Amino acid sequence: MRIFRLTNGESTFQYAVVDGKVFELGVDPVKALISYANGKVIGLGAEVNIDVNQLLSRDYRSSGLRFTKPYDPPEVWGSGISYEVSRRRYSEEGEVARIGELTIYERVYDAERPEIFFKATANRCVGHGEPIAVRGDSEWTLPEPELGVVITSSGKVIGYTIIDDVSARDIEAENPLYLPQSKVYNGCCAFGPFVVTPDEVKNPYSLQIRLRIIRSGKAIYEGEVSTERMRRRIDEQIKYLIRNNTVPDGTILMTGTGILPGRDAALRDGDVVEISISGVGTLTTPVIKLKVE
Amino acid sequence: MRIFRLTNGESTFQYAVVDGKVFELGVDPVKALISYANGKVIGLGAEVNIDVNQLLSRDYRSSGLRFTKPYDPPEVWGSGISYEVSRRRYSEEGEVARIGELTIYERVYDAERPEIFFKATANRCVGHGEPIAVRGDSEWTLPEPELGVVITSSGKVIGYTIIDDVSARDIEAENPLYLPQSKVYNGCCAFGPFVVTPDEVKNPYSLQIRLRIIRSGKAIYEGEVSTERMRRRIDEQIKYLIRNNTVPDGTILMTGTGILPGRDAALRDGDVVEISISGVGTLTTPVIKLKVE
Amino acid sequence: MRIFRLTNGESTFQYAVVDGKVFELGVDPVKALISYANGKVIGLGAEVNIDVNQLLSRDYRSSGLRFTKPYDPPEVWGSGISYEVSRRRYSEEGEVARIGELTIYERVYDAERPEIFFKATANRCVGHGEPIAVRGDSEWTLPEPELGVVITSSGKVIGYTIIDDVSARDIEAENPLYLPQSKVYNGCCAFGPFVVTPDEVKNPYSLQIRLRIIRSGKAIYEGEVSTERMRRRIDEQIKYLIRNNTVPDGTILMTGTGILPGRDAALRDGDVVEISISGVGTLTTPVIKLKVE
Amino acid sequence: MRIFRLTNGESTFQYAVVDGKVFELGVDPVKALISYANGKVIGLGAEVNIDVNQLLSRDYRSSGLRFTKPYDPPEVWGSGISYEVSRRRYSEEGEVARIGELTIYERVYDAERPEIFFKATANRCVGHGEPIAVRGDSEWTLPEPELGVVITSSGKVIGYTIIDDVSARDIEAENPLYLPQSKVYNGCCAFGPFVVTPDEVKNPYSLQIRLRIIRSGKAIYEGEVSTERMRRRIDEQIKYLIRNNTVPDGTILMTGTGILPGRDAALRDGDVVEISISGVGTLTTPVIKLKVE
Structure with missing residues (x-):
C-alpha cells in the first residue's frame, strides 16, 4: 500500500x-x-x-x-553521518571543528552513539511539487536526499518515503552550534510523493537513491548512492532517537545522506531538485530563495 | 498580570x-x-x-x-553562550571542539550569529513541582537556569518565565553533534510557576537569577548571576530565532545561562532544583533518573 | 450539482x-x-x-x-396538511379531534398559520438503503413521501431532497397530543439519496412524487401526487418555521405529504419503501420493526 | 452536589x-x-x-x-397534563379540541400513554437572569413552572433543576397542531440556576413549586403546587420518552406543570418571572417580547 x-x-x-x-x-x-x-x-x-x-x-x-505532503508529520528527526561518504566529505571542508585530531564527523562516524537531530514540524515541510527553500542568509544550501522512515511512538517502522533534508551548508560549516539554524526553517524539508508500506520495500538496504539538480532545464548535478552503503542501521538510529524521548506516532526519521554535491551545486531560486529511490518513487521540488526581512 | x-x-x-x-x-x-x-x-x-x-x-x-505548566507551549527554543561565563566555562572542559585555535563556544560568543537550538515540545516540558529528568545514559546532567521569554509568531515578547534548560553535559561534551540528544528528551525542560507579563518585569536586564541544587535537604550547589551580564540581547536572539523560521504564538525562547555548576553538581535521582528570578518567582522541581530500556 | x-x-x-x-x-x-x-x-x-x-x-x-445520509442535518422539521388530500383523509379517520364542527386538520388547512412540527435530529435519520423503523408499540405506521428542502438559518433554500416522514398513525390518531411520539423516534426519518441544488429542480411545484411499498417483492401499495397540488407554498412554510425560531444552517423542512396509504398498507418488518421524485431520484429503504424493551 | x-x-x-x-x-x-x-x-x-x-x-x-445556563442540554423534552389541575384548566378554555365527548386533555390525563413533546435545544434555552421570550405573534404567553430532571440516554436521573416551559397559550389553544409553534422558539425555555444531584432532593414528590409574575415591582400573579399532586410519575414519563427514542446524555425532561395562571397573567415585555422549588432554588428571568420580522 x-x-x-x-x-x-x-x-x-x-x-x-x-x-x-x-x-x-x-x-x-x-x-x-x-x-x-x-x-x-x-x-x-x-x-x-x-x-x-x-x-x-x-x-x-x-x-x-x-x-x-502525504500527511502532516508531528515531528521530523534526522540522523547524520550514517554513510561513509558523509564522514569524509564533511571532514574535508575548509575549517572543520575538531576534537583533538579528529573532526567531529569522523568522531561520530566511529562512535557508538549516532548523531540525532531535530529537523522539522509539519508546517516546515512541503510535499511533491511544492517549493523547498534557501534561507535568505545562506549562499550555499544543498539538498540531502535520504530514505525516510515513518515510525510509531514505540519505534516500529510503518512506512518509507523519500525525504530531502535541505541544509544551509555554509551556516552549518561556520560552527556546529549553528546546525539547527542550517537545518530548521520554513521549507527546509520535503517528503513524498508517497509513503510506502514496508511490504513494498522489502529490503531498505538495497535501494538506489538518485539526486538531480536541474537548472534552466539542464541537470547541473547528478549523483547516486545505494542504501547498502548505510553504515548506521535504521533500527540503531531509531533506538537512539526514542531513547528516553517519546516521539508521536507518525514521526519521520531521515536516515542520513550518502550523496553530497559540492559548493558549486548550491541551490538557486528557480532550480528543481529531483530525488528518486528505486521502488519508492521520485520527489520533485522547485526551489525558492527566501528573503531576510 | x-x-x-x-x-x-x-x-x-x-x-x-x-x-x-x-x-x-x-x-x-x-x-x-x-x-x-x-x-x-x-x-x-x-x-x-x-x-x-x-x-x-x-x-x-x-x-x-x-x-x-502555566500552559502548553507549542515549541521551546534556546539560545546558547549568551553570557560571558558560559563561553569561558564551556571552553575549559577537557577535550573541546575547536575550529582552528578557538573553541566553538568562543567562536559563537564573538560571532554576529547566536547559537539557536530546538529544545522541547509541550509534552517534554514539566511545571513547578513536577520532575525534571536525567537521561538513563547520562552521568553528568545539570540544570541551566534561564530567563524564558514567551513570544508571538512575529517575535513580540508577551511574557517572562523561569525556565530550566536541563542538559546532559557529558553527552554534549562528547561531540557537539550530540547536542540535540543532550538537550531534548522526556522531562528535559521545566518552566513556571508563572508566566509574568512584561509590565511586571520592566527591565529584563536587571534580574537576579539564583540556582540551588538540594540533596537530602542540604544545598550542594548555590550560584547566581544577573541578567545584566547577558551579552546577547533578547531582541537579537529573537531576530535570529524567527529569521525565515515561523514559530507559533506562545513559543518560548530560553535566553541562555550564566550559572554553570561543575561536574560535582551532577543531578541525581531525588535531588531538588530551585531556581529564582527576582520579581518572577521560584521554580522548584524534583529530579528523577530515567532508565535505558 | x-x-x-x-x-x-x-x-x-x-x-x-x-x-x-x-x-x-x-x-x-x-x-x-x-x-x-x-x-x-x-x-x-x-x-x-x-x-x-x-x-x-x-x-x-x-x-x-x-x-x-447525504449529510448530518442538525434539525429536521415538518409542515403538515399542506395538500388538500391530507386534510380530507386525516379528517375521515374514525374518531378525529374536532374544535367545534371542524376537525383540527380541516381547521389548519384553512388557517393562515400552517402546522409546523419538530421531526428529527441527525441520529434519528437514515439514508438510502438504511432501515426506517416501525415503533414497537405501533401497529399502523406509514411512510409519508415528501419533498424536503434544505435551508439556511435565514430561510434560504439551498437544496432539495426526497424525504420520508415515517409516522405511527395509530399513535397520532389516538390523540393529537401524541403527535411527537408518532413522529420522533429512532429511524423515523429517511432522506436522500441526494441533495440536489435548486438549479436542477427549477420548479418545485411541478414534481411528481411516487410511493411504492413493496412486500415480498410485490408492490402492495402504489400512489403518486404532483407537488402542484401543494396548497401551502414552501416559502410560506419556511416563513412560519423560522419566525422567532432560529434554525441552524442545513436544517431540512419536509413540505408535507399528498399520498396517504390506508390502514391496510401498514408497514411491516421486511417491507421496502420506495419514493421517487421526478428529477431528484429514488429513495429506497428497508423497514424494521423495533421492540419495546 | x-x-x-x-x-x-x-x-x-x-x-x-x-x-x-x-x-x-x-x-x-x-x-x-x-x-x-x-x-x-x-x-x-x-x-x-x-x-x-x-x-x-x-x-x-x-x-x-x-x-x-448550568450547562448546554442537547435536548429538552416535556411531559404534559401530568397534574390534575392542568387537565381541568386546559379543558375549560373556550373552544377546546375534543375527541368524542372528552377534550384531548381529559383523554391524555386518563390514558396510559402520557403526552411527550419536544421542547428545546441548548440555543433556545436561557439561564437564571437571562430573558425568556414572548413570541412576536402571541398575545397570551405564560410561564409553566416545572421540576426538570436531567437524565442519561438510558433514562437514569442524574439531576434536578427548575425549568420554565414558556408557552404561547393562544397559539396552542387555536389548534393542537400548533403546539410546536407555541412551545419551541428562541427563548422558550429557562432552567437553573442549578442542577442539583438526586441525593439533595431525596423525594421529588414532596417539593413545593411556587410561581410569581412580577410587573413594575409588584407580583401580578402568585401560585403554588406540590409535586405530590403529580399524577404521572417521573419514571413513567421517562419510560415513554426513551421508548424507541434514544436521547443523549444530559437530556432534560420537564415533568409537567401544576400552576396555570389565567389569560390576565399574560407575560409582557419587562415582566419578571420567579420560580422557586423547595430545596432546589429560585429561578428568576426577565421577559422580552420578540418582533415578527
Missing part, C-alpha cells in the same frame, strides 16, 4: 494505492499505516479516477488538483 | 493574578497574554480562594490541587 | 455530482450548498470511479461501500 | 457546590453528574471566592460575572 494526498489549494484529499488502484482514504493516514502494519487495510472508500503520473507532473503553481 | 495553572491530576485549571488577586482564566493563556500586551485584560472569571504559597509547596506526589 | 455520501461501515465519504461526473467533496456539504447557492462550486477533489446505479442497489446489509 | 455556570459575557465558568463550598469544575458537567450518580465526585478544582446570593441578584444586563 502507498498513501498520498492531493490538494486543490484549499482542501486536501487523502488516498491509498492498493494493488495498483487508487482509493479514497477515510481515516487518518498514520492510523491507516499502523493498521496496515498490523495486517489490516482500513478506511478505503471509492476508487478514484485519476492519472497519477499526470498529477505528478504538476506543481504548486498549477491550478486544480496537485500533490502535497 | 501573571498566569499559572493547577492540576488535580486529571483536569487542569488556569488562572490569572491581577492586582494581587487570583482569578479563573476562561480563555487560552496565550490569547490572554497577547491581549494583555495589546492593553486588554480578557477572560477573567471568579476570584478563587487559594493559598498560592501553600500550593507552591506541593509537588507531583501530593494529592489534591498542585501546580503544573 | 447534487451531493451524496457513501459509507464503508466505519468512515463516510462525501461527493458532489457536477455535469454528470462524480467528484470527491473536500468541504462540509452544507458549506458547499451555501457556496453553490451563491454561485461558487467549492471543495471538489478528484473524479471518482464509481457506478452510482450499482451502489444505489445496495443496502445496509451489503459489505463494501454503500449509500448513507 | 449542585452545579452551575457563570459567564462574563464571553467565556463561561463552571462550578460545583460541595458541602456548601463552591469549587471550579474541570470536567463536562454532564460527565460530573453521571460520575456523581455512580458515587464519585470528579473534576473539582480550587474553591472560588464568590457570593452566590449576590451573583443571583444580577441579570443579563449586569456587567461582570453573572449566572447563565
